[in-house]
Amino acid sequence: MPDYLRPTALDDALAALVRRRLTVLAGGTDFYPARVGTPLDDDVLDISALPALHTIEERAGHWRIPALATWTDIAHAPLLPWFDGLKLAAREIGSRQVQNTGTPCGNLCNASPAADGVPVLLALDAEVELASVEGSETMPPAAFIRGNRETAVAPDQLMLAVRVPKPRAERAGAHFLKLGARRYLVISIVMVAAALEADTQGRVACAAVGACSPVARCLPALEEALVGRSCDGALGEAVTEVHMEALAPLDDARAPPPTASMPPRTLTARTLAELESTM
């Protein structure tokens, strides 16, 4: 019979991870679907009873989204326009039922290529906060996610939070668009997130765009092309096919390769255009 541990103190959870390999369970929205038709025989560490992991907090220099904050918590939190992209992802991921139990941290840990939270957090230059009995460390999502459902989290580590740095410019916003076969209950074909910071002259001081491939990626060539441009209503037109070369579109049932390069460019252009119109 498998073991099910549901500690109420973080130290106990971290100590348990040292003793043996455990599957971490939070919202369950990836855990259970992956086990349909198979026996539930994992040894589980359920972190849902750990304290102080629910509330989204503003700290010096960043906002902290802890491990048990759900997508619904994100959608309802009084956050800056800098989080508008994350809020859109929060209201489009899965369904209302999934949003009420699923978490951004779990979304990162599952590391699906279609994880809606990943491009947004890439665009926001977020960091993940990992803890073990040895101490804690932070790393950017790009380093944390190594491949399709493969992360850098060690067996004895627990993700405690994701930290979103505060924007440096006063005018800053983010946006998120998702292409799927339907509005809800769909795995994304392509999703794009963009974040812009503009200085007082309306020039784009910083830009980051994340789009879908086996691992969501930023588009550094596009980001470089946008820096210094004015917010003149034409940022979307700056997107070219060359900028999409950083992607490696998936060959799967959602979109075969020959057409897979078209949606990311169109969606990226649309995301930038819509974001610019709100700033």
Next chain:
Amino acid sequence: MSGTGPGSATAFTVNGRPVTVAAPPLRRLADALRDDLGLTGTKIGCNAGDCGARTVLLDGAQVCSCMVSLAQTAGRDVTTVEGLAAKGRLNRLQRASLRHGAAQCGACTPGMLIAATELLRANPRPRREDVMDSLGGVLCRCTGYRKIVRRGAGCGERRPATLAGAPAWRSRRRAAAEARRRAQAHRGRALRRRCRAGGRTLALHRPLAP
């Protein structure tokens, strides 16, 4: 450490009634409700959170009970479709479902009712968009959703309590019905135009409004 071993029992509340389920803590709440508690109103669908058939309320929020562990319900409040009617009397949402004809096979109905319950408790007069957002996580293969959405949006419109309010209410209802007839007629004309333009004859299973 407070842990739950394989032989533990989980105590929680279902439809206002305290229960204890002796089952593995990793067991899906959906299976505990149907098989251990005999509450078969919550239907079986994909079992993977992709259809919404297993939707229940957990502390008032709609969740897919096929993705919630039994252990995580400890001390919490679960509402299933069986808990909507009070003392055998259907609630207003259920009566609206009957009035609008918002069910055919019934497989999605418990999930739809639960999702709508969450919405109406927070927003007694939802717009159509609010209904679609809240019910978007429950799939229906039969109805085409229109009557389900209409039920959800119309449920908030109460019959007026006094005769003074009745004429305006009836007027709104007539206007809404007329708008639906015009929309259906427009769709019928558009379909016939496409049939002629395409040069093909389509079999129409029922006559369209002129």
